[in-house]
Amino acid sequence: MPVPSDLSVTGDASPRRRNRLSPWLALASGLSALTVALAIAYWAWQPATLRIAVGPPGSDDQMLVLAMAQAFDAKGGPVRLAPIETDGTLQSLNLLGGGKTDLAVARGDLEMPSETSSVAIMRRNFVVMWAPSGRKGAGKSKVTEIAALSGRRIGVVGLGDANVTLLRVILAESGVNPQKVSVVQFGTDHIAEMTQDTTLDAFMMVGALDAKVIADTIAATARLRGEPKFLGVDVSDAIAERHPLYESEEIPAGAFAASPQRPDDKIDTIAINHLIVAPSWFSEDTVAAFTRELFAVRQSLAKDLPTARHIQKPDTDKDAALPAHPGAAAYVDGNERSFMDKYSDYIWGAVLLLSGLGSVAAWLRHYLRREERSLNALHRDRLLTAISSVREATSLDDLAAMQRAADDILRETLACHEDGAIEDGDLAAFSLVLAQFHQAIVDRRAVIGNATKADDADLPTERDGAVLQPFAISTAAR
Template sequence: MPVPSDLSVKRDASSRRRYRFGPWLALARLLSILTVALALAYWLWQPATLRIAVGPAGSDDQTLVLAIAKAFDAKGGAVRLVPVEADGTLQSLNLLGAGKADLAVVRGDLAMPPDTNSVAILRRNFVVLWAPSGRKGAPRSKVTEIAALNGHRIGIVGLGDANLNLLRVILAESGVNPQKVTTTQFGTDRIAEMTQDSTLDAFMMVGAIDDKVIAETIAATARLRGEPKFLSVDVSEAIAERHPLYESEEIPAGAFAATPQRPDDKIETIAVNHLIVAPSSLSDDTVAAFTRELFAVRPSLAKDLPGASHIQKPDTDKDAALPAHPGAAAYIDGNERSFMDKYSDYIWGVVLLLSGLGSVAAWLRHYLRREERSLNALHRDRLLTAISSVREATSLDDLASMQSAADDILRETLACHEDGAIEDGDLAAFGLVLAQFHQAIVDRRAVIARTDDTGAPVKSGGAALQPVAISTAAR
């Protein structure tokens, strides 16, 4: 008896497709996870690049910023700095307002673009006012205090309106009509011309307390027109009260020369901060990282650039004239967000994304293996139908052939389960059918064996069992 067609397992690839996508899908899933993880890590740890407007070319500000940028690169931290050259602080502000720079080095008393915050104080600029006392044998200068400037001429170092406006504030608060004081402005490249101008009765410069240019200018006027008389801003506290961008400060004795000591005693004056500013829209985390890096490299920079020692933290009070950027304030006050505070939303987003990718992969695997599931269900049905054929088998060879075919089906089913094409429930159902098939094989073998012992032929159909039963009873 030939093997029943119900149990035949076709070997051609077109009818028995085996989609062994398990390893490939696992690899694809792993690659997807790695890709997302690497992309996230690259985004999280990629250094932020900030453009900083500073100028003019060759100035102390530009020199310091270039050194800071180089130190950031050498440190390999979270921030990279790209200097953008400007003609001066006013253009730096314009670049910041136009979005062509992320940071700018400016004076704190300039008109800032809306929502501009301070990030760090590069230095504190002091107002230095002095009048030459006159050469020996020449009439002594009558300018001994700010109140005596009425009707006189003052030379101001620095172009633009910043120093001029500051002088007007000082004059007005000191009881001097600014309109009755003549001013002449000189660029830093014309200081020698200013010191030689005998028509000037006083001079004004604004800069750091240890600025060599200020000390050299004072020394030049002393050589040409006699020892300077430093003019004290006695109303500095009142000015600071009415104009919050200015501060009351003192110039210590001997700040500009030790021999002879200039000044010979401390001088009350006004100070204005030179700042690094940023728009409030700049990321808090980025500004915090920049501030952290800046104060980390400051000690090493100060060894080669004394000006770096003037870098200070900005005022973090909420009522400050120029508020500190929230990112800088968070670093200074120790309120920086932790890693989880910063990136928990992204982490959960990645978890959800990976979960979605897993669901898509599962659906894809289920879809691609639909033919295997259908083929397995067909095999199970064939095996169930073949049980009746087993009961009609007439020889052990037929049973062996059917058993061999069933073994092929079993191998096919186990391979499908291993690949994940069928679930445990499907395998359990197949196992029940297979158990019934095996039991039918065992029973039929017993019947055939007894029939062979009696010598009676086994016929097809249910009648074939009757002689066997009778014969067995007779024995």
């Protein structure tokens, strides 16, 4: 009896071999997840390059910013600097307001672009005013205090409006009509001409107390026109209260020379912060990272550039005239966000993305396995139908053939399960049908075996004759 067609393993199994893509789908999903993870890591750890405008060329500010850029590169931290050279603080602020730079170095009393915050104090500039006492044989200077400057000429170092504006504030608060004081401005490259101008009754400079140019200028006027008389700003507290961008400070004795001591006693004056500023809306994390890096390299910078010692943290008070940037304030106050605070949104986004990719991959895999699932269901139905054929089989050879066909179906089903084409529930249903099929095979073999033995008993063989014949002969002989 031929093997029943319902147990034949035909070319229907080929779709499973053609669609056996599980390893490739797993590989593709893994590569996609790895790519996303690497992209996020690369983006998160990529150093931020900040443009910083500073000038004029050759100034202490520019030299310090260039040194900062080199130190940041050498440290390999999360921030890099790209200095932009300008002709002064006004141009630097214009670039900041136009969005052409991320940071700028400028004096705090200049007009800032809207929504500008301080990031760090580069140094504190002090107002230094003095009048020559006059050489021996010449008339003594009558300028001994700021109130005596009315009707006088004063030389101011700096070509911009900032120092002149500050001088007028000091004069007005000191009771002097600014209109009655003649102001002559000199660039830093014409200081020698200023000190030699005998028509000037007093001088004014703004800078750091340890600035060599201030000490040299004072020394030059002392040589040419006698020891200077330093003019104290007695109304410094009132100026600071009415003009928050200015601060009341003191110049200590001997700040500009030790012998002779200049000044011979401390004097009151006005100070203005020289700042690194940034737009208030600029990335808080980036500014915090910049501030952290700046103060990390400050000590090493001071070894070669003494001006780096003046770098200070910004004023984080809520009522500060120029508020600190939120990122700088977070660093100063110790409120920087942790790694999870910064990147939790991106991490959860990546998790959701990977979950979505996994769902898509699972759906695609399920879709591609649809023919294998249909084939498995067909095999199960064939096996169930074949049970009836087993019960009608008439020979052991037929049963053996059907058993071999069932074994082939079993191999196909196990392969499908291993590939994930069918679930455990489908395999359990198949196992139940297979168990019934095997039981039918066992029962039918027993039936066919018993029938064969009965037939053999009804038909004597040559062996039977060989046995009976001697027995008959023996009986007759007796």
